[in-house]
Amino acid sequence: MYLSIPKNLNILVKYVSKESLNIECLEILYECKYREHEEIGVTIPNQREARWVRDKEGMEEEAKLDYVTLKIGYSEFNLKKQEEQVEDLIKEGVDLLIITPVDPEEEAELVKDAHKKLIKVISYEELIKNADVDLYVAFDNLTIGELQGKYLTKKVPRGNYIILSGDSGGNTFKRGAMEYIQPLVSRGEIRIVTDEVVDDWDPKNAYDIVKDSLIKNNNRVNAVLAPNDAIAGAAIEALKEKGLAGRVAITGQDADIDAIRRIIEGTQSMTVFKDSRQLGKTAINAAVKLMRGEAIETTNTINNGKVDVPSILLSPISVDSSNVNTAVLGTGFYKFEDVYKRMYSNYLNV
Known part of the structure; x- marks a missing residue:
């Protein structure tokens, strides 16, 4: 467990008149940017693969519960595109970044740039190397x-x-x-x-x-x-x-729906089920605690070449034909009819 210092602090401000400062002409400009909720910037690979759709769904569900706003971008596994996304999010003044790095070996500078603006960084699913990452959230x-x-x-x-x-x-x-x-x-x-x-x-x-x-x-x-x-x-x-x-x-x-069908049909032997809905929820919950300076329960620390990064690692499940119905479908991750209807549509006349 560790305790973080929040980016935003409430401080007491004392106002004084320009006369008391003995300054003939004083112009003070205030730029106030009001935000109803804290903002979290997120960059994940895409929305073509079902697993990343699930991550996004989990993040959005948890964000609503915690009254935070998400700004989500998709890297498409393109490092340059991700770098531009992160720099834009930093300029926009998000309170925290969640990054699924395209290339963990090449993104330390993004963490540095974020920290210069007092923006904390969570590395998501892959650990950014050689950087002062604030937290790592992933499956093991x-x-x-x-x-x-x-x-x-x-x-x-x-x-x-x-x-x-x-x-x-x-x-x-x-x-x-x-x-x-x-x-x-x-x-x-x-x-x-x-x-x-x-x-x-x-x-x-x-x-x-x-x-x-x-x-x-x-x-x-x-x-x-x-x-x-x-x-x-x-x-x-x-x-x-x-x-x-x-x-x-x-x-x-990933337990993609097509993989589940292939396991049932017998063309794929196994998959590893990672409930990415839960991973997304875990990341947002931890992000909120980081921003608000609350204690975070971690499971590990992992060295990324520079520091021991506090980590939350969720446990995956091995899935094959013997447990596919209970381990995956039984959790509501997919509906039975969505998996089986397409497989047996010719027999069911649907």
């Missing part, structure tokens, strides 16, 4: 990777693996997964035939990597470590073209 990314690696090695303890990782911060997932995969590689039970970064987290790039790997290895691939569901979906498209969908184990993350 190392645990996510561990869940993926543990599942994959249990399901496919021998054979050829394709390892896919996302750029700009995706190494944590991979590092967690390799804690389970590497020992089997060292014993010669697993052979990594492809190990590549998916540039820009772009599913098309993932599709190309998997398609090329299948060609080079004569379709002899037994498992794919995919860091998230969007990349898993692209990999599965490449597998389908070779008649391998459902025969090759593949991981995911």
